[in-house]
Every structure is written in C-alpha cells, then in structure tokens.
Amino acid sequence: MTTTVTTHRPRPPAQPATLRAKRLPRYAAPAIAVAALLVAAGVVYGLGIGGPVLVVVLGALCYLAGLFTAANAVEGRRAARNRTWSALIHSAFVLAVLPLASVVWTLVSKGVERLDGNFFGTSMNNIGARDANGGAYHAIIGTLEQVGIATLITVPLGVLCAIYIVEYGRGRFAFAIRFFVDVMTGIPSIVTGLFVLAFWVLIVSPWFNDGRPGFSGFAAALALSVLMLPTVVRSTEEMLRLVPAPLREGAYALGVPKWKTILRVVLPTALPGIVTGIMLAIARAAGETAPVLLVAGGGAAINFNPFENNQSSLALFVYQQAGEASKYSPARAWTAALTLVALVLVLTIAAKLLARRNRLGR
Amino acid sequence: MGETPHRSAHAGTGGTRVTSGHEWPAGASARVAETSGNPRTPIGNGLGGGGGLPKARAFGAERAFRGLTLAAGAAVLVIIAAIAVFLIAKAVPALRANTEDFWTFEGWFPNDNPPKFGIGALAFGTVLTALLALLVAVPVALGIALYLTHYAPRRIGTGLGFVIDLLAAVPSVVFGLWGRDYLVGPITDLSTWLNKYFSWIPIFGDGPYGSSILLGSLVLAIMVLPIITSLSREVFLQTPTANEEAALALGATRWEMLRTAVLPYGRPGIIAAVMLGLGRALGETIALALTLGSTYAISFNVLQSGGNTIAANIANRFAEANDTGRGALIASGLVLFAITLIVNITARAIIYRRREFTESAA
Amino acid sequence: MAKRIEATNVTAYYGAFKAIENINLTVEPKTVTALIGPSGCGKSTFLRSINRMHEVLPGARVEGSLTIDDQDIYDRDVDVTAVRRMIGMVFQRPNPFPTMSIFENVVAGLRLNGIRRKSILEEAAEKALRSANLWDEVKDRLGKPGAGLSGGQQQRLCIARTIAVEPQVVLMDEPCSALDPISTLAIEDLMFQLKDKFTIVIVTHNMQQAARVSDRTAFFSIEKTGDPGRLIEYDNTQKIFSNPSVKKTEDYITGRFG
Numbered sequence: 001m002t003t004t005v006t007t008h009r010p011r012p013p014a015q016p017a018t019l020r021a022k023r024l025p026r027y028a029a030p031a032i033a034v035a036a037l038l039v040a041a042g043v044v045y046g047l048g049i050g051g052p053v054l055v056v057v058l059g060a061l062c063y064l065a066g067l068f069t070a071a072n073a074v075e076g077r078r079a080a081r082n083r084t085w086s087a088l089i090h091s092a093f094v095l096a097v098l099p100l101a102s103v104v105w106t107l108v109s110k111g112v113e114r115l116d117g118n119f120f121g122t123s124m125n126n127i128g129a130r131d132a133n134g135g136a137y138h139a140i141i142g143t144l145e146q147v148g149i150a151t152l153i154t155v156p157l158g159v160l161c162a163i164y165i166v167e168y169g170r171g172r173f174a175f176a177i178r179f180f181v182d183v184m185t186g187i188p189s190i191v192t193g194l195f196v197l198a199f200w201v202l203i204v205s206p207w208f209n210d211g212r213p214g215f216s217g218f219a220a221a222l223a224l225s226v227l228m229l230p231t232v233v234r235s236t237e238e239m240l241r242l243v244p245a246p247l248r249e250g251a252y253a254l255g256v257p258k259w260k261t262i263l264r265v266v267l268p269t270a271l272p273g274i275v276t277g278i279m280l281a282i283a284r285a286a287g288e289t290a291p292v293l294l295v296a297g298g299g300a301a302i303n304f305n306p307f308e309n310n311q312s313s314l315a316l317f318v319y320q321q322a323g324e325a326s327k328y329s330p331a332r333a334w335t336a337a338l339t340l341v342a343l344v345l346v347l348t349i350a351a352k353l354l355a356r357r358n359r360l361g362r
Numbered sequence: 363m364g365e366t367p368h369r370s371a372h373a374g375t376g377g378t379r380v381t382s383g384h385e386w387p388a389g390a391s392a393r394v395a396e397t398s399g400n401p402r403t404p405i406g407n408g409l410g411g412g413g414g415l416p417k418a419r420a421f422g423a424e425r426a427f428r429g430l431t432l433a434a435g436a437a438v439l440v441i442i443a444a445i446a447v448f449l450i451a452k453a454v455p456a457l458r459a460n461t462e463d464f465w466t467f468e469g470w471f472p473n474d475n476p477p478k479f480g481i482g483a484l485a486f487g488t489v490l491t492a493l494l495a496l497l498v499a500v501p502v503a504l505g506i507a508l509y510l511t512h513y514a515p516r517r518i519g520t521g522l523g524f525v526i527d528l529l530a531a532v533p534s535v536v537f538g539l540w541g542r543d544y545l546v547g548p549i550t551d552l553s554t555w556l557n558k559y560f561s562w563i564p565i566f567g568d569g570p571y572g573s574s575i576l577l578g579s580l581v582l583a584i585m586v587l588p589i590i591t592s593l594s595r596e597v598f599l600q601t602p603t604a605n606e607e608a609a610l611a612l613g614a615t616r617w618e619m620l621r622t623a624v625l626p627y628g629r630p631g632i633i634a635a636v637m638l639g640l641g642r643a644l645g646e647t648i649a650l651a652l653t654l655g656s657t658y659a660i661s662f663n664v665l666q667s668g669g670n671t672i673a674a675n676i677a678n679r680f681a682e683a684n685d686t687g688r689g690a691l692i693a694s695g696l697v698l699f700a701i702t703l704i705v706n707i708t709a710r711a712i713i714y715r716r717r718e719f720t721e722s723a724a
Numbered sequence: 725m726a727k728r729i730e731a732t733n734v735t736a737y738y739g740a741f742k743a744i745e746n747i748n749l750t751v752e753p754k755t756v757t758a759l760i761g762p763s764g765c766g767k768s769t770f771l772r773s774i775n776r777m778h779e780v781l782p783g784a785r786v787e788g789s790l791t792i793d794d795q796d797i798y799d800r801d802v803d804v805t806a807v808r809r810m811i812g813m814v815f816q817r818p819n820p821f822p823t824m825s826i827f828e829n830v831v832a833g834l835r836l837n838g839i840r841r842k843s844i845l846e847e848a849a850e851k852a853l854r855s856a857n858l859w860d861e862v863k864d865r866l867g868k869p870g871a872g873l874s875g876g877q878q879q880r881l882c883i884a885r886t887i888a889v890e891p892q893v894v895l896m897d898e899p900c901s902a903l904d905p906i907s908t909l910a911i912e913d914l915m916f917q918l919k920d921k922f923t924i925v926i927v928t929h930n931m932q933q934a935a936r937v938s939d940r941t942a943f944f945s946i947e948k949t950g951d952p953g954r955l956i957e958y959d960n961t962q963k964i965f966s967n968p969s970v971k972k973t974e975d976y977i978t979g980r981f982g
Contacts, residue, residue: 019795019810021803050555077838078805082615089513092505096591099584100529103540160434168428169435177435179710180442185638186706187445187699188645190673194695195445197688198452226441233438259427280531287533290647293677318535319648319677322542330543337536348531352524516782604819608882611777612833612889613809622832626823 022074032070036062060091111338113331120339124300124317129326136336138302139317142217143343145306146296146313147286149221150228155278157225158232159267165233166240167262178237184230189223193291196223201295215297217306220313223291228281235277239270272355279351283344289315314340449696456689464693469658470675472690473683479690481672481697483658488671488698491575491650492643494664495582500636503590510591511598512620523595529588538649541581542573546653549577553665567663573655575669581653582646586639593638597631598624630713637709644702647673672698727793727810727892727923728753729774734790735952736769739783743769745952746788749942751893756915756924758934758961761944762976766953767927770944771895774925775811776804792893809833812891816898818878820870820885827866829881833889848888855921856884857914876907883914887922894918896926900933912937931977935965943973 040059044050064087071080119135127134165178196219205214243266251261267274297310298320312320314336321333457464459477467480506526510519553571560566601624609619625632650671656678657668676691683691729751736744744766751757759767772778773786776797790797797807820829830849831839839845849866853859858880862873870881879899886894896915900908915924915937928934934941942958957964957973968974 019792019797019802019806020799021801021806023801049559054555078615078618078836079803082617085617085620086513089505089509092502093509096502096506096587099545100588102544103532103537103584104529106540106544107536157434157437160431161438164431164435168431174435177438179714181438182710183703183706184438184442186641186645186702186709188641188647188673188702190645190647190676191445191449191695191699191702194676194692195448198448198692199444202452202688203448226445229438229441257422257424259424262427283531287531287535289533289535290673290677293648294680315533315535315648318539319652322535322539322652333539337533337539341532341536344531344533345528348528352527602819602822604815604817605821607777607780607813607815608819608821608885609832609836610780611775611808611813611815612836612885613805613807614836615805618836622836623821626821629823 021076021079024071024074028070029067032066033059033063036060036066064088064091107334107338107341110331110334112335114335115338119332119335123302125302127300129324129328131326132328134328134332136314136317136332136339138300139312139314139336140339141302141304142220142292142296142306142311142313143286143315143340145304146217146220146224146292146311147282149218149306150224150285151278151282153221153225154228154232154281158229158278159236159274161229162233162236162240163262163267165237167258167266181230181233181237185234187226187230188290189227189288190290190294192223192226193294195226196220196291196295214308215295215310216308217296217303217311219295220292220311221306223295224285224288227288227291228285231281231284232278235280236270236274239273239277240266242273243269276351276355279347279354283347283351286347287315287340287344289313289319292316293319314343445699446696449692449699452689453693453696454689456686457693459686460690468660470679470690472687477686477690480658481694483660484670484672484675484694485697485701486660487575487654487669488644488673488701490662490664491579491582491654491669491671492640492646494575494579495586495643496636496640498580498583499587499590499639503587503635503639504594504632506587506591507594507598508620508624510595512616512624523592526588526595527592530592532588534585534646534649535652537581537585538652541577541584541649541653545581546572546577549574549580552576557665565662565664567661567666569665570667571665573653573667573669575654575664578650578654578669578671579664581649582643585646585649586642589642590635590639593635594628594632597628597635600631601627633709633713637706640705640709641702644705645673645698646671647677650674651677729893729923729925730789730791731770731774732789732791734770734773734786734788736766736773736778736786737784738781741950742952744773744944745954747955749955749958751923751925752940753923754919754921755939756919756926756937757940757942758938759925759927759942759944760929760931760934760976761953761956762946763929764949764953765944765946767942767944768897769953771897771925771927772813774893774895775808775813777808777813809837809889810891811893811895812886812889814879814883814886814894814896814899817902818875818882820873820878820881822869822871824870825867826862826870826873826881829870830884830888832885837889849884852884852888853881855887855918856880857910857917858884874907876903876910879903879907879911880914883911883918887918891922893923893925896924898927898929901929908933931965935961941965943968943970943976945972945976 037055037059039062040055044055044058064084067087068080068084071083075083118133120140121137122133122135123138124134124136125138161177161181165174165181168174169177200219200222201213201215205216205219206212208214247265247269248261251265252258256264292313293316296313296316298312298316299310300312303309303311318333318336318340321329321336456472456477460472460479461476462469462478462480464480466482467478468483470479470484471477472479510523510526514522550571553569553574553576556566557568557571561568605623605627606619609623614622651674654670654674655668656670656674658670659668661668672694676695679687680691731747731749734744734747735742747770759771761767769778774790774797776786778784778786786798792810796802797811821832824832827846827849828835830852831845834845834848839848850859850863853862858877861877862881870878873881879902883894883899900911903911912933915926918924919939926934926938938961940958941961941964943956943964944953945956946953957968957970959969963969964973965977968977
C-alpha cells in the first residue's frame with residue numbers, strides 16, 4: 001500500500017502550495033460598480049439610446065463582466081466564478097423585489113380609498129354606474145361559505161387519501177394514485193370550473209332545479225374542492241412521510257393495531273404540518289376567481305344560501321368591478337382586492353404560526 | 363452524539379430527506395409509550411403473525427379504516443376521469459356544430475349561426491405567454507431562493523422567505539389588476555424602445571403597444587415568481603447539512619458547494635417547482651383576461667396589443683355564451699386540460715425517474 | 725504529505741457561548757492523535773476549528789492561533805478553501821453525496837479543483853478507494869449510487885473522498901460512532917495505514933478505540949454544563965491510559981466520571 005503512493009503522472013495540483021491567496025481589495029467591488037455605471041452612462045447618453053433605467057441595466061451587466069475579469073485575473077477562476085454567481089444571485093433578489101414591492105404598494109395605497117363601513121356593510125344591489133357607494137358584503141359572505149364547504153369536503157377526503165398512499169398503498173394502484181395526485185396539482189383552476197359547470201351546473205343540478213342550470217355557491221365550492229384536494233393530499237402525504245419510522249415501529253412493537261397507530265401516533269405527530277397544508281390550500285382557494293366566475297353565477301345581491309341561486313365571491317367581485325365602466329368601480333375593485341389579500345394573508349400567517357408553535361410544543 | 367450544539371451531529375445524511383424542522387422530535391420515544399394504550403390489543407394486520415396468536419378479525423376497525431382510505435384514494439382517479447368524461451360530453455355537440463376547422467380557424471364566433479370557432483391562436487397564445495413567463499421567472503426565482511437559503515444572514519433569510527411565501531398566496535386577480543392599471547405604462551415605453559432598436563428581431567414588431575403578450579407574460583412572470591421561489595426555497599432548505607459540510611470540507615467555495623451538494627439534491631424538487639409554475643402559467647385565467655388584448659391571430663410580435671389564451675378567452679367570453687358557446691368554451695378547456703396533462707405527466711415522469719435513482723440509494 | 729499542527733490559546737464561541745477556552749497543543753506529523761472527553765467538552769469544536777469548519781455555523785468564531793507548518797490558518801489573507809483542501813475532514817455520520825455515484829463521490833473534490841480528464845480521475849479514484857480498503861468491494865459498481873452502500877462502506881467512501889484530494893491532515897469526527905463493530909474495525913485498520921501518509925486527528929467517545937489507534941491522546945473536560953471545555957492532559961496514549969498525571973484524567977479513564 002505504502003509503496004504506490006509517492007509518484008504518479010503530473011496533473012493539476014489539488015493541493016495549494018500555500019494557504020495564502022491573493023485577494024481583490026475590499027474597495028474593488030464598489031470601484032468596479034462605479035466604473036461600470038459610468039461606462040454605461042457614457043454609452044447610453046453618448047449614443048442617445050435611452051434613459052436612466054437603461055444605464056442601470058447596462059451598468060449591472062458591465063459590473064458582472066468587470067467583476068469576473070478582475071477576480072479571474074487576481075484570485076483565479078474558482079474564486080471569480082464564486083464572486084460572479086454570488087453577484088448574480090444578489091441581483092436576482094433586487095430585480096424581483098421591485099415589481100413585487102410595487103404590487104404591494106399599489107394594493108395598499110389604492111385599497112384604503114374605500115375601506116369604510118359602507119363597503120363591508122352593503123352589497124352591490126341597486127348600485128348603478130353613477131353611485132359612489134356599494135360594497136362587497138355579499139361577496140365576502142359568498143367567499144366564506146364557498147371556501148368553508150370546500151374545506152369540509154376536501155379535508156377528510158384528502159387526509160384519508162394521503163393515509164392510503166403512505167400507510168396502506170402498495171404496488172401499481174397506490175403508485176397510480178400518487179402519480180395522479182401530482183398530475184392533479186397541475187390542473188388549471190378554470191378547467192375545474194368547466195368540469196363543475198358541465199357536471200353539476202348543466203347536467204346534475206337541473207334534475208332538482210326544474211330543468212334550469214343551477215348556478216350556486218355550492219357549485220363553486222365543488223370546483224374549489226377539486227382544486228384544494230391535491231394540495232391537501234400532497235402536504236399531508238409529505239408530513240406523514242416525515243414521521244420517523246421508529247415512532248410507528250415503537251407502537252407496532254407494543255401491539256397497537258395499525259389504524260390506531262396511524263390515528264393516535266402518526267397523525268398527531270404530523271398534525272401541525274397537515275393543518276398548515278390545509279390552511280394554505282384554503283388560502284389559495286379563497287383567491288380563485290375563474291371557477292367561481294363559471295359556476296357561481298355572480299350576482300349583486302346578498303344570498304346566504306349557498307345551495308340556491310347566484311352567489312358572488314370576493315375574487316369574482318374584484319374581477320367584475322375591474323371590468324365595469326363606472327368611475328367608482330376601480331376603487332371598489334382595489335378595496336375588495338385588499339380585503340381578499342388580507343383574508344388570504346391572515347389565513348397563511350395563522351397557518352405558519354400554528355405550525356411553528358406546535359412544533360416547539362412537541 | 364455531538365457534545366456541542368453543532369448541526370452535523372443531527373443532520374440527515376445521504377438519501378433520506380429530512381427537513382430541518384422535522385427531525386426526530388425530542389421525546390419521540392416517550393410519545394409512543396404515552397399513546398400506545400393497551401399493549402394486548404390483538405394485532406390486526408399480521409405484523410407479528412405466528413401460531414397461537416389471536417386471529418385477525420375479518421371485519422375489524424382495521425379493515426374498515428383501510429377501506430375508507432382506499433375509497434378516498436380511488437376518488438382521485440375517479441375525479442380525473444370524470445373531468446375528462448364530462449368535458450368531452452359537453453364539448454362534442456359544440457364541436458359537431460362547428461362549421462370551421464377547430465384546430466386552425468383563427469376566430470371565435472360560437473354564438474353565431476352557423477357557429478365558427480378555432481383553438482389554434484388560443485393554444486398558441488397560451489403556450490407562448492407561459493413559456494415567456496417562465497423564461498423570465500425561473501432564473502430569478504432560483505436566484506432568490508439561493509439568496510434566501512445560502513447567502514442572506516439567517517434572520518433576513520427566514521423573514522424574507524416568509525414574505526415570499528405570503529406573496530405566493532396573493533390571488534392572481536390582484537396581479538392582473540396591477541398589471542392592467544400600472545405596469546401597462548412602463549411596458550408601453552419598453553415596447554417603444556425595443557421596437558426602435560431591435561425591430562430587426564421579428565418578435566419586436568410594430569405597435570400599437572400596451573395590452574400585449576409582453577405585458578401579459580411579465581405579469582404572469584411576476585405572479586409565478588413567488589410560487590417558484592417559495593417551493594424551491596423549501597427544496598434548498600432540505601439539503602442535508604451533512605452534505606453541504608462535506609462539500610465545504612473538500613475545499614469548495616460557496617458556489618461550488620451549491621453546485622455539488624445543493625443543486626443536484628434539489629433537482630427533482632426544482633423541476634417540480636418549475637412545472638407547477640408552468641401549470642399555473644398555462645392555466646392562469648384572470649391575470650391574462652385583464653391584461654391581454656384578446657385577439658384571435660397567431661403572431662410572434664410580442665409587443666403589439668393583442669394575444670389571447672385559452673383560459674383568458676373562457677373568462678372573457680363566458681358571460682355572452684349560449685349553449686353552443688358554452689360547449690365551445692368547454693371544448694377549448696378540454697384542450698387546455700390536455701396540454702396541462704401532457705406537461706404534467708411528462709414532468710412527473712422525469713421526477714419519478716430521478717427520484718427512483720436517489721431513493722434506491724437510500 | 726503530513727504536517728504539524730500547533731494550537732495556541734485557541735478559544736471558540738457559538739455566538740455568546742464559549743465552547744472551548746485556551747487550548748494549547750501540538751499534533752506531530754504522521755501520527756494519530758485522539759481527542760477524548762465527556763460529552764460537551766468541546767473536542768468536536770476544537771476539531772472543527774482546525775480546518776475552519778467551525779465558522780460555517782452562524783455566529784461561530786475562533787480566537788487564538790492555529791498554525792499548520794508555521795502558516796496561521798486564521799490569517800487574514802488565507803484562503804479558507806485552501807485550508808480545507810489541505811486539512812480534510814470525515815464526519816460522524818457517513819455523508820456521501822446522495823445524487824452521485826460511487827465514482828463521482830470519490831472524485832468530487834478533484835472535480836472541484838478543475839480536473840476533468842477521465843483517465844486522471846479514474847486513476848485517482850482507484851488509488852483513493854484502494855487506500856480506503858474499499859476498492860475490492862466496489863470496483864464492479866462504481867456507477868451505482870454511493871448511498872446504496874452499507875454504513876461502514878459509506879464511511880470508507882467518505883474517507884476515500886477526503887484522501888482523494890491528497891490532503892496533509894485528516895480530521896475524523898467520531899467516524900465510527902454510527903457503525904457496527906466490524907466496520908469500526910475496518911476503519912481502525914485503515915487509520916493505521918493512513919498514518920504513514922497523513923497526520924490524523926480523531927475525536928472519539930470510545931476509549932478502547934483511542935487506546936488502540938492513537939499515538940497521542942488529548943483529554944478534554946468541562947467543570948460543569950455551560951462552562952467552556954479545556955484541555956486537561958495531553959500525552960502519549962500509553963501514558964494517558966496507564967499512568968495519567970492528572971487525577972481527573974484517571975477518573976475519566978477508569979470510568980469514575982463522565
């Protein structure tokens with residue numbers, strides 16, 4: 001063993017001769033940035049091809065090129081790559097923050113305009129194009145009822161399905177279910193809307209609706225539950241898989257039957273994660289417009305009964321108001337959007353906090 | 363175990379996916395003991411099978427529970443099949459009534475007599491906007507995810523990660539509204555500039571500018587950005603610390619560590635995230651219904667007002683649709699369903715193949 | 725291929741928590757040095773500060789001086805990656821890259837250094853695997869996932885990966901604690917062979933192991949939980965285990981404490 005060690009063909013040294021490495025000085029990066037901006041400004045204004053935005057964009061590109069060249073010359077290729085990728089990753093972050101911050105700012109600044117009691121206390125019934133008031137009360141009712149029903153349908157179904165996949169499923173059938181749950185996550189919301197339109201509104205509901213298509217909040221809830229199902233199944237499945245096997249085996253070893261182990265040991269352990277997944281699914285469903293547009297029928301009046309007659313929802317309300325010609329409708333649309341986002345965010349934040357607290361409590 | 367609170371002592375190693383937050387919960391074994399109830403409960407599933415033990419009951423709780431989960435699992439398959447069946451049932455009559463070629467006709471007049479409508483331009487617009495959106499969003503999203511997980515100080519990373527998760531929950535109608543009311547100005551300027559200097563590239567054709575494919579796909583990109591970021595961030599966080607440390611201990615720079623340990627490990631997850639983003643982009647309805655110009659022509663000019671997608675068209679034309687009109691929209695939805703199904707199945711097949719490689723390793 | 729490590733007044737922190745204080749010791753080239761001591765005494769922390777892996781954790785920092793053949797590894801112009809290439813590390817749990825094959829795992833470090841030539845990589849992989857006593861077991865399945873091996877094989881794969889870049893020092897952080905006795909024996913045999921080429925520092929909880937494999941032994945201890953770990957005694961292994969000069973060491977060795 002020892003004799004073969006010493007010599008072999010020459011190759012690039014894996015071992016550095018010294019630990020010391022030449023470094024770009026600290027001021028190098030800012031200096032390159034300033035130089036890049038100056039060059040970019042010179043090019044842009046010199047040729048008259050654009051304004052400050054272009055200077056920044058071109059400057060960023062020059063900076064990356066300059067940084068790589070300088071680092072490559074001084075520190076070597078590996079360090080240069082490291083620096084350049086690091087700069088790229090940081091700039092991706094800056095690039096994304098701008099539009100997202102703009103969305104948030106617009107939402108808040110435009111949304112507070114109609115944030116008053118009237119907005120939350122009235123519907124759009126008998127509100128004409130020249131009326132400045134009118135509100136989203138009916139839409140809020142619609143959203144809450146539709147999402148609530150969808151949750152009642154989805155949660156038991158989804159959790160049981162996940163339990164089947166993780167705990168019982170064997171062979172091809174389980175694989176097929178797992179596979180199609182994944183596929184189902186990719187089904188567009190509008191398609192689920194069309195499905196419920198075809199299946200429930202146009203074919204099933206006319207049986208008990210005097211032959212007329214029955215647009216209703218319940219139909220919207222059906223569509224939303226089709227949307228929520230894969231999310232719930234996937235998150236539950238993932239959480240169940242994270243439950244350590246020794247925990248299960250410990251229970252089995254004590255003679256606890258499998259179903260009891262699942263209900264008493266596995267589910268409680270995975271519960272925070274499952275609840276988080278469910279709440280996130282709810283949040284997503286609450287924000288869906290397309291399926292509601294197709295099967296709930298909309299409507300301007302308050303309707304508490306999800307099983308009969310048209311219902312609106314907040315998301316649908318935003319879309320409808322966005323399409324109105326009235327000069328008052330944009331304000332209503334933005335305020336409804338703000339309300340919707342607030343609702344969704346409260347759900348999301350609550351979900352995450354719950355998960356965090358439970359995790360610590362364990 | 364480790365005598366100091368260092369991470370590697372508890373980190374998962376190769377193959378097994380362990381989220382940092384869901385490692386072996388402390389006191390897990392105690393939990394088993396707590397919940398395991400009566401140790402003499404007969405074993406229902408033959409785990410400890412052998413002579414002289416109580417026989418498994420034929421209709422015990424175990425069977426019932428198992429059957430329940432099986433039914434829930436089967437429901438997924440039933441729903442997917444039902445979506446296809448009911449969409450086809452409603453689409454066929456409209457397709458029969460169509461007097462033009464469904465695949466190639468560029469126009470949408472299903473309410474006329476005779477009805478004329480074609481999917482070509484819509485399908486084209488759907489794929490084009492989705493691909494453009496992903497082209498912009500994916501690199502940026504991966505960059506942000508890496509920034510949040512491996513570059514930002516931990517506190518900032520967690521905080522901003524939370525914000526990104528919240529943005530991912532913002533309903534698409536909000537992005538649509540923002541795009542229509544606020545992004546349209548800058549996009550018009552950008553379009554003018556691009557056309558002035560790059561009109562020799564065919565996609566940067568003449569105006570009028572504004573509600574163009576460019577606007578639609580950028581809004582879409584901004585919308586899917588938080589979704590892809592949030593998913594891939596989670597994927598990157600799951601990389602076992604032990605593997606990251608292994609790479610660092612071999613003398614890897616930070617970027618090299620990401621490339622050797624983090625990115626390969628997360629690849630299936632990244633593909634899944636991108637595909638989910640693609641699914642969202644292909645099926646996105648409201649954001650595009652609000653930002654695209656709704657024309658029915660196949661054109662690569664991304665600057666000119668116009669463009670349309672299957673989903674946006676359904677939202678825009680649903681209100682005015684008669685019976686054939688609805689059938690025609692359902693037929694277009696069927697095509698969308700098929701497209702997303704193909705994309706999804708392909709993606710899942712890729713992921714499953716890769717996952718088998720890594721899982722067989724575990 | 726082997727270098728001397730000298731630690732002078734090394735103190736390491738996790739945020740505000742002081743994990744070790746004023747450690748002074750010298751590790752001779754081509755020896756095996758064992759670090760032993762009760763849980764929480766900072767021996768792993770000290771090990772991780774030798775190749776600057778300690779600072780990977782957020783808030784962790786090291787004071788004092790650590791030199792390798794008179795080069796201070798905490799000097800400001802020192803390239804961390806060069807330090808880690810020179811001082812390899814094997815972790816407590818085997819951690820082969822799960823997405824890579826056995827071959828790719830072994831040459832991962834070489835690939836990082838820009839070596840692309842297949843023939844060179846193959847030669848280096850074979851050499852490293854032979855040195856790690858793993859070649860005969862895996863030569864027919866180099867393309868298979870590294871994580872598919874048994875625990876002991878995985879750990880030897882990790883050792884092969886570490887020595888493939890030809891470091892001068894190999895640090896081992898309880899390399900056998902996750903392994904069965906036979907695999908442990910295989911790794912201990914391996915250490916005997918490796919010390920011809922490398923300086924080896926091993927953290928172990930297993931005193932028999934320390935007695936079997938090491939030439940020198942350092943005993944670390946703490947007064948009570950929350951106190952920083954200190955070096956109590958450092959001497960030839962034989963001396964430590966037969967006739968320690970500090971009472972505390974004797975108590976620990978004989979099992980009266982810790």
